[in-house]
Structure formats: structure tokens, C-alpha cells
Amino acid sequence: MNVLSVLVFLPLVAAAVLLVPRISAAGARGVFVVVTAAELALAGLVWARYQTPAAGELAAEEQTRWIPGVGSSYHVGVDGLSLPLVLMTTLVFLACAVHAVREQRRPRLQAALFLFLEAVCLGLFVSADLILFFVFFDLSIVGMYFSISGWGHENAARSAVKFFLYTFLGSLALLVGFVGLYVASDPHTFDMVELTAHPPLQGHGVAGGLVLAAVLLGLAVKTPTFPFHTWLPPAHSDAPAIGSAVLAGVMLKMGTYGFVRIAMPMLPDAWRAWAWVVIAVGIVSVLWGALVGFAQTDLKRMIAYTSVNHMGYVVLAVGAAGVLADGADQARQVAVTGAVTQMVSHGLLTAALFLLAGSMFERTETYDLDGYGGLAGTAPRYATLFTVAAFGSLGLPALSGFIAEFQIFAGSIATVPVTAVAVLGILITAALFLRALQRVFTGPTAGLSVGFTDVTPREWVPVALLLAVSVFIGVLPRTLLDVIEPGAAVLADLVGR
Amino acid sequence: MGADLVAVLPEALLFLGGMVTLVGGSFTPRARQRRMGIVAAAATVAGLVASLVAWEGDTRAVFSGTFTVDTSTGATRVIVTVSLLLILLIASGEVRDHPRESETYSLLLFGGAGALLLAGSTDLAVLVVAFLLSSIPLYGLVGIIARPESPEAALKTYLCGALFGILLMLGAVLLYGLAGRAGYSSLAAELTDAPSAAVAAGGVLVLMGLLFKAGGVPGHFWVPDATQGASVSAAAFLTTIPKIGAIVAITRLVAVLPGDLRWATVLGVLAVASMTIGNLAALAQDDVRRLLGWSTVSQVGYLLAAAAVTRISDQGQPALLFFLAGYALTNLAAFAVAAAAPDRRSLEDWAGFASTRPGLSAALVVALLGLVGTPPTAVFIGKLTTMGATWGAGLAWLAVAIALNSVVSLFYYLRWLRAALRPAAQLEEGSSTGGRGAPTAALVAAFATVAMGLTAGPVWLILA
Numbered sequence: 001m002n003v004l005s006v007l008v009f010l011p012l013v014a015a016a017v018l019l020v021p022r023i024s025a026a027g028a029r030g031v032f033v034v035v036t037a038a039e040l041a042l043a044g045l046v047w048a049r050y051q052t053p054a055a056g057e058l059a060a061e062e063q064t065r066w067i068p069g070v071g072s073s074y075h076v077g078v079d080g081l082s083l084p085l086v087l088m089t090t091l092v093f094l095a096c097a098v099h100a101v102r103e104q105r106r107p108r109l110q111a112a113l114f115l116f117l118e119a120v121c122l123g124l125f126v127s128a129d130l131i132l133f134f135v136f137f138d139l140s141i142v143g144m145y146f147s148i149s150g151w152g153h154e155n156a157a158r159s160a161v162k163f164f165l166y167t168f169l170g171s172l173a174l175l176v177g178f179v180g181l182y183v184a185s186d187p188h189t190f191d192m193v194e195l196t197a198h199p200p201l202q203g204h205g206v207a208g209g210l211v212l213a214a215v216l217l218g219l220a221v222k223t224p225t226f227p228f229h230t231w232l233p234p235a236h237s238d239a240p241a242i243g244s245a246v247l248a249g250v251m252l253k254m255g256t257y258g259f260v261r262i263a264m265p266m267l268p269d270a271w272r273a274w275a276w277v278v279i280a281v282g283i284v285s286v287l288w289g290a291l292v293g294f295a296q297t298d299l300k301r302m303i304a305y306t307s308v309n310h311m312g313y314v315v316l317a318v319g320a321a322g323v324l325a326d327g328a329d330q331a332r333q334v335a336v337t338g339a340v341t342q343m344v345s346h347g348l349l350t351a352a353l354f355l356l357a358g359s360m361f362e363r364t365e366t367y368d369l370d371g372y373g374g375l376a377g378t379a380p381r382y383a384t385l386f387t388v389a390a391f392g393s394l395g396l397p398a399l400s401g402f403i404a405e406f407q408i409f410a411g412s413i414a415t416v417p418v419t420a421v422a423v424l425g426i427l428i429t430a431a432l433f434l435r436a437l438q439r440v441f442t443g444p445t446a447g448l449s450v451g452f453t454d455v456t457p458r459e460w461v462p463v464a465l466l467l468a469v470s471v472f473i474g475v476l477p478r479t480l481l482d483v484i485e486p487g488a489a490v491l492a493d494l495v496g497r
Numbered sequence: 498m499g500a501d502l503v504a505v506l507p508e509a510l511l512f513l514g515g516m517v518t519l520v521g522g523s524f525t526p527r528a529r530q531r532r533m534g535i536v537a538a539a540a541t542v543a544g545l546v547a548s549l550v551a552w553e554g555d556t557r558a559v560f561s562g563t564f565t566v567d568t569s570t571g572a573t574r575v576i577v578t579v580s581l582l583l584i585l586l587i588a589s590g591e592v593r594d595h596p597r598e599s600e601t602y603s604l605l606l607f608g609g610a611g612a613l614l615l616a617g618s619t620d621l622a623v624l625v626v627a628f629l630l631s632s633i634p635l636y637g638l639v640g641i642i643a644r645p646e647s648p649e650a651a652l653k654t655y656l657c658g659a660l661f662g663i664l665l666m667l668g669a670v671l672l673y674g675l676a677g678r679a680g681y682s683s684l685a686a687e688l689t690d691a692p693s694a695a696v697a698a699g700g701v702l703v704l705m706g707l708l709f710k711a712g713g714v715p716g717h718f719w720v721p722d723a724t725q726g727a728s729v730s731a732a733a734f735l736t737t738i739p740k741i742g743a744i745v746a747i748t749r750l751v752a753v754l755p756g757d758l759r760w761a762t763v764l765g766v767l768a769v770a771s772m773t774i775g776n777l778a779a780l781a782q783d784d785v786r787r788l789l790g791w792s793t794v795s796q797v798g799y800l801l802a803a804a805a806v807t808r809i810s811d812q813g814q815p816a817l818l819f820f821l822a823g824y825a826l827t828n829l830a831a832f833a834v835a836a837a838a839p840d841r842r843s844l845e846d847w848a849g850f851a852s853t854r855p856g857l858s859a860a861l862v863v864a865l866l867g868l869v870g871t872p873p874t875a876v877f878i879g880k881l882t883t884m885g886a887t888w889g890a891g892l893a894w895l896a897v898a899i900a901l902n903s904v905v906s907l908f909y910y911l912r913w914l915r916a917a918l919r920p921a922a923q924l925e926e927g928s929s930t931g932g933r934g935a936p937t938a939a940l941v942a943a944f945a946t947v948a949m950g951l952t953a954g955p956v957w958l959i960l961a
Contacts, residue, residue: 066954069815168904169907188889
């Protein structure tokens with residue numbers, strides 16, 4: 001069995017085992033941590049053994065028959081676009097497992113559910129078949145629905161249903177697009193490598209546009225971009241901490257990953273034709289997410305809106321990569337590299353922020369930013385971690401966010417100068433984080449900050465782990481970029497053909 | 498003749514089992530009627546074994562070409578007998594020690610035999626007989642376990658059935674008059690020269706009758722009333738078995754009518770009407786059985802979409818058969834969960850279900866998400882391949898309609914799921930459980946739908 005298959009099925013098997021009712025709570029938490037740690041080690045192994053594959057090929061590939069009648073197979077593999085996301089996913093889940101070791105509400109089922117989610121998320125990133133991709137895409141929605149409705153708070157049931165309806169609706173649009181690709185391909189296939197090598201709707205302007213529209217709609221809901229983002233803030237504010245961390249850290253990437261893995265290489269000329277729409281949506285998402293985030297007084301909602309903003313940068317970059325300008329090949333490649341880096345960076349930083357928000361809620365049962373003051377005095381460790389994560393998120397140099405955003409703008413502005421407007425988004429995000437830090441942590445100790453105990457090791461260790469990786473990327477970006485860049489170069493070529 | 502009889506052994510075994518159960522039941526003391534259930538199950542298992550043994554790729558026309566044994570017949574036999582076993586399991590708890598216990602079993606078997614005859618018949622006269630054989634047990638089943646709503650439901654089913662039966666016979670007579678033959682093999686040749694308006698009228702009339710059996714628009718009025726008013730096992734039966742027979746019969750009928758594309762479009766329009774009307778009506782339902790009733794109307798729409806392209810796409814036939822099997826399992830899983838909690842009728846009654854019956858809740862989740870078409874369940878593969886086949890045959894609008902309707906269906910399936918996941922307002926008192934049969938059936942069916950989705954490849958190869 002291939003190492004990627006082990007990566008996908010190990011948590012699934014562990015989840016199935018955890019469904020046995022006789023397993024104790026402590027045992028379940030132990031399994032959760034051990035399995036996620038093993039997953040991280042496995043992903044590290046894949047990374048260590050990784051050799052950049054030739055253009056149009058995948059590393060650690062495995063393909064076996066599944067539904068040959070409809071041209072679908074169990075096909076997995078990684079390249080520079082997916083491998084960083086695989087590693088990031090295992091990291092986020094390990095952080096969540098450690099954070100959850102004191103979970104009191106049905107820990108056995110929660111561990112099973114999150115291991116299931118981990119399998120699904122990893123499965124999606126290693127899929128090389130559209131149906132396999134779709135299976136994981138849909139199952140992630142089901143898993144997250146149960147996470148929110150089962151372990152959320154306040155209006156959890158309502159938010160969970162809204163989340164489910166919205167993203168499921170998007171997934172069905174995506175399915176229509178996939179079927180369109182399948183029908184147009186000759187011979188009919190769902191294989192992503194085949195579809196990338198021979199894009200089926202080249203030169204069919206209207207049909208290609210319609211299929212792309214269906215795919216884009218599905219991915220835009222999942223990402224989420226303006227105007228399909230409205231499910232995100234309620235889902236986040238009512239989800240449990242580790243649910244939010246997984247949702248924002250990993251699952252939002254499924255949308256943007258779909259852009260670089262499916263929409264761009266399989267529908268290149270339609271993508272080029274619609275690149276301006278993508279760019280416009282990206283710019284609006286960046287500005288809208290930042291501005292609305294600025295107006296929030298609820299910490300989790302604020303972080304949720306910055307996710308809309310950060311994902312907007314990714315959309316912007318992949319849109320710009322579809323605009324062919326003279327001598328801009330290098331720039332388009334830089335934009336794609338930035339987009340993938342941003343996915344990794346946002347995963348690490350947002351997961352850290354949401355875990356910290358969860359620690360806050362455990363103590364005070366509220367996310368109200370105005371209820372605090374001078375928290376740095378009573379909880380210095382908490383304040384330090386939060387500050388680092390916030391600075392990372394607003395794009396401070398020496399953290400991963402800077403590397404990502406710098407490349408996105410360097411690539412995008414060189415190709416499409418008008419995207420410079422979106423730089424405003426960085427400014428607003430910086431302002432909103434600084435204001436939040438100021439409101440919560442500085443000044444005399446007041447309100448809910450009184451008696452706020454500082455974070456315990458099981459709370460700060462996972463966050464520190466995520467932030468350490470972010471700093472590592474920020475200081476030594478080449479480790480990551482060397483893996484991403486060849487993949488980005490291939491993608492830029494594919495879009496340009 | 499002897500060889501012909503062997504060829505219809507599965508149908509004969511079901512029919513014979515029904516007879517034995519019926520006659521044997523009247524000689525069995527009331528307290529021992531359960532043994533007739535065992536007889537019925539044994540006959541069904543024998544039918545299943547005979548179907549598997551007789552499975553062959555070669556098309557074979559028997560009884561002077563009035564009945565055809567091919568992949569469709571073979572698949573239908575397996576689907577129907579497996580479904581019957583699940584329904585018998587559901588019924589075993591529900592009708593145990595009921596005065597009409599053995600009669601219920603025999604009606605289920607007769608209905609199953611009727612559905613099989615419907616699916617295999619390639620002659621207008623046999624089609625009419627099959628229609629009657631599969632309809633009359635249905636009327637009985639709806640009313641046999643009396644509840645306050647049952648008489649109304651039975652009467653409505655009967656009146657609808659009588660009306661659509663007459664339409665079917667009228668159409669059959671018309672087609673017979675035009676062609677001068679009743680056998681499908683000669684219909685195809687004779688009808689090409691007949692006046693096309695008359696052929697269309699005859700075809701549409703027969704189609705109407707079959708749509709009553711399938712529970713699709715416009716013959717769907719009885720479905721929600723019957724599912725609500727009948728016992729759960731009868732409801733599970735009437736939303737599964739007759740549909741399978743009727744849908745396969747529809748594919749056989751349109752195959753011999755001239756004008757492939759025209760009939761594909763007609764079926765496509767009827768499919769969209771069924772899925773849309775079924776879904777929109779289900780949105781407002783508060784009684785879960787009524788909700789399931791409307792849900793099956795919409796599911797018939799998806800099945801009809803696959804049936805529409807069996808003639809004009811290579812993928813159509815296997816897609817339809819796969820979908821039929823997946824639909825039967827998933828639908829029965831949902832009904833089995835409803836049967837396992839007979840006291841929970843309205844959506845509010847389902848509060849606290851997840852905390853008191855976790856295993857069954859998991860089955861319910863699989864069943865309802867399966868009906869939506871969530872991977873990796875069988876219905877997902879059915880819907881996916883149906884979308885691929887319709888789009889590939891030039892009916893992309895049908896594929897889009899399926900996706901849009903799946904979105905709508907999400908709203909009401911999720912309402913039920915949400916109700917079941919809600920914590921109960923007060924502690925549950927010991928509610929009746931409907932025996933051990935229904936929960937077992939629910940778990941088996943839910944597991945089977947996932948397993949079938951995961952092993953779609955081999956299954957597909959058998960059906961293609």
C-alpha cells in the first residue's frame with residue numbers, strides 16, 4: 001500500500017475503532033493525539049522522500065480500479081501544489097488533538113469525528129481523480145456539520161444547517177462542472193492527470209465558460225469569496241475551537257486548492273477569458289473581508305472575516321495568473337507560488353488564532369472584544385502568542401504571511417497593475433488586528449481580564465507549534481518555496497497554453 | 498415449455514411462496530402465524546438464489562416472446578428479492594401476532610411477483626396482466642393493517658389504480674390496434690408506418706398507467722396518502738417494489754416506440770416534473786412518512802431521467818439499474834428507521850432520537866444523506882452516472898435539473914436529520930420499538946448502500 005493511502009486510511013481506521021463504546025475517554029484522547037502525531041510523521045516522511053515530479057506527473061502516485069465503467073479510479077499522488085497543504089493539514093490536526101485533551105463533552109466521538117475529518121481533508125489534497133476529490137469534498141461538509149451541531153455553542157444547530165446547505169449547494173454546482181468535464185473529455189474520464197494533459201473544452205467558448213462557471217461557483221462557496229461568504233461567520237462563531245481551526249485552517253483551502261488543481265489547468269482558455277471576473281471577485285473579497293472584519297466586536301467573527309480577506313488574496317493571485325501579458329510569465333508564476341504559500345500560511349496562523357479564541361471562550365464564555373482590557377498583565381503567555389499570531393496574520397516580515405502576500409502582490413501587480421488596490425486590504429487588516437490587540441491586551445486590567453488565568457501547556461504548546469512553523473517559513477522560506485515553485489511553474493504554463 | 502418455466506423460476510417461486518403462505522396461514526393457529534413469515538422469507542431466499550443462478554448476459558425471450566430474460570430482468574429480480582427480504586424483516590416486528598399476519602406476507606410476495614412480471618414483460622397483454630397482479634396486492638396491503646387513515650388511503654390508491662389501469666389498457670388496445678400485434682418484437686417494426694399521433698397517444702396512455710405504478714407525476718397522487726396511512730412495512734413496499742418493476746417496464750416500452758429522441762424528451766420532462774413536484778411538496782411536510790412519500794415521488798424523477806436515456810446512451814442502462822438498486826436500499830433504510838420508531842410521527846417527535854438510539858441515528862444519517870446523493874453511498878453513484886448519461890446523450894438540461902433538485906431536497910432531508918439530532922425536551926419514556934426486525938433491516942440496508950457505493954466498479958461491470 002502506498003504511503004499516501006496509509007496517510008488517508010490510518011485516521012479512518014482509528015476513527016472506526018473509536019466508535020466502539022467501551023473505549024474510555026482518556027483512551028480516546030490518547031488515540032487522537034497519537035494518530036495525528038503519526039500522521040504528521042508520515043507526512044514528514046513523504047516530504048523527505050519527495051522528488052519534484054516531471055511536469056504532468058505526480059510523486060508517490062498510486063492508481064487502482066474503482067469505477068472503470070465511468071472512467072473513475074482510486075488515483076492519488078502529490079506535487080508541489082498539494083504536498084505543502086498535506087503537511088500543513090497534519091500539523092493543524094495534531095494541534096487540535098493536543099488542544100482537545102481536556103474535552104469533557106463526548107471526547108470519544110469527537111476524536112472519531114476529527115480523525116474522520118483528517119482522513120477526508122488529506123484525501124482531498126492527494127486526490128488525482130475528480131470523483132474521489134468530490135467524495136472527500138462532500139464528506140468534509142458532513143463531518144464539519146456534525147462537529148458544529150454536536151460540539152458548538154449558542155445557535156450551533158442553526159449555524160450548522162446554514163453551513164451545510166450553503167456548502168452542499170456549492171458542491172452540487174461543482175459536481176455539475178465535473179460531469180461537464182467528463183462528458184466533454186474523449187475518452188470519457190474523471191482522471192485529473194488525463195484531464196490536465198488534454199483539457200477537454202479547449203476552443204468551446206460557451207460550453208467551457210458554463211462548465212467553468214459551475215466549478216467556480218462550487219469553489220467560491222467553499223473558499224469562501226464575496227458574495228458567497230455569508231455562511232462563514234455564523235459557522236465560525238458557533239463552532240467549537242478545534243472545529244473552527246479545522247474549518248478555517250484546512251477546509252477553506254479546499255476551495256482555493258480546487259482553483260489551482262482543477263479550474264485553471266483543466267479549463268485554461270475559459271480561465272483566461274474569465275480571469276478578470278476572478279480578479280474582481282478577489283479584490284472585492286479582500287476589501288470587503290477587511291472592512292467588515294474591522295467593524296466586528298466579536299473576536300471569532302473578526303477572525304472569520306479576515307479569512308475572507310486572506311482567501312481573497314489567493315483568489316486575486318490565481319486570477320492574475322490567468323492574464324497573459326507580455327513578459328509576465330515569471331510574474332504569473334510568482335503569483336501562483338504566493339497563492340499556495342498563502343494557503344499554507346493562513347492555515348497555520350488562523351488555526352492558531354482560533355485555538356487561542358477557544359481558550360478565551362473556555363474561561364469567560366464570550367468573544368466580546370470590548371469586555372476585556374489589560375489582558376497582557378494577567379495572561380502574558382496568552383498575550384504573546386496572540387500577538388505573534390496577529391502579526392503573522394497582518395503580514396509582518398519574518399512570518400509566513402509576509403512571504404505569501406509579498407509574492408502575491410509582486411506577481412499580481414506586475415501582471416495586472418490595478419490589483420494594487422487590494423494592498424489597501426493589508427492596511428485595514430493591520431489596523432483591525434492592532435486595534436483588537438490594543439483593546440484586549442493593553443491598558444489597565446479591567447472587565448473580564450480580572451482573574452483570567454494564563455494558558456496551560458496543553459493550550460499553548462499546539463499554538464506555539466503552529467507559530468513556530470510560520471516563523472520558520474518566514475525566516476527560511478526556501479524550504480517551502482523550493483517545493484512549491486516547480487509546481488507553480490507548471491501550472492502557469494498550463495494556464496498559458 | 499419446460500425450459501420456459503425454468504426461465505421464470507424466480508417469479509414462480511415468489512408466486513408459489515405467496516400461495517403457500519396464504520393457504521398455510523389459514524390452517525395455522527393465530528399464535529403461530531410467525532412460521533408463515535419464515536415460509537415467505539424462505540420462498541424469497543429461494544427466489545434470490547434462483548435469480549443469481551439464472552443470471553446470464555444473453556437475452557432470452559420465453560413464452561413465445563411475451564417475457565424476456567436479460568440483464569434488466571436479472572438485476573430487477575435481485576433487487577426485488579433483496580428488497581422483499583428487508584421488507585419482510587421490517588414487517589416481522591410490525592405485524593407480529595396481528596390477525597392478518599400471514600395474509601400480509603402473502604400479499605408482499607404476490608406484489609413482488611407482479612413487479613417482476615411487469616419488469617420482464619415484452620407483450621402488451623402480459624403487461625396488462627402484470628399491472629393487475631402487482632396492483633391488487635397493493636390495494637390490500639395499504640388497508641390490511643387498519644389505522645384511522647388506512648381506509649381513505651386504500652380507497653384513494655384503489656381509485657387511482659383503477660383509473661390509471663383503464664388508461665393503460667386503453668393505450669395497450671390502441672397500440673395493438675395500430676400494430677396488429679401485441680408482442681414488443683413486432684411492435685417496433687409495425688409502428689413505424691402507423692400514424693404518429695395515434696402511436697404517441699397509445700404510448701402516452703400506457704406510460705400513464707406505468708407512472709401510476711412508479712408513483713411518478715402524473716400518477717403520483719396516491720403515494721403520500723398511502724405512505725402515511727398504511728403500515729410502515731406496506732409503505733416501504735409500495736414505494737420500492739412496484740416502482741422498480743414499472744421503471745424497467747417503461748424502458749422496455751419506449752424501446753419499441755418509434756422516435757428515440759422524442760420519447761427521451763417526453764420522459765425527461767416527466768422526470769423533471771416528478772422530481773420538482775415531489776421535492777416542493779416534501780418541503781412542507783411535518784409527518785415523516787408523508788415526507789418520505791413525497792421524497793419517493795422526487796426519486797422516481799431521477800430514475801426516470803436515467804430511464805429516458807437507456808436507448809440513446811451506452812451508460813443509460815447500467816446507470817438506471819445501479820440507481821434502482823441504490824434507491825431501493827437507501828429508501829428501505831429510511832423506512833426501516835421509521836418502522837423502528839413507530840411512535841415518532843411528526844418531526845418534533847424525533848427530538849432526542851440521536852441520544853437514545855445512536856446506532857439507528859447513524860443509519861438514518863446514512864439513509865437521508867444517501868437519498869440526497871452524498872458520496873460514497875450508492876445513490877450518489879446512481880445520480881452521478883445518470884447525470885453523465887443524460888448530459889452525454891445531449892440532454893444536459895436534465896443533468897442540471899437533477900443537480901438543482903438535489904439542492905432543494907437537501908432542505909427537507911436536513912429538517913428531519915436536524916430534528917433527530919436535537920436533544921429531547923424531557924427524558925424519554927420507554928417507547929415501543931417495533932421489534933428487532935426493523936432496526937436490523939435499517940442497519941443492514943444502510944451498511945449495504947455505503948458498501949455498494951464503495952464497490953461501484955465491480956457492480957457496474959455486472960450491470961453494463
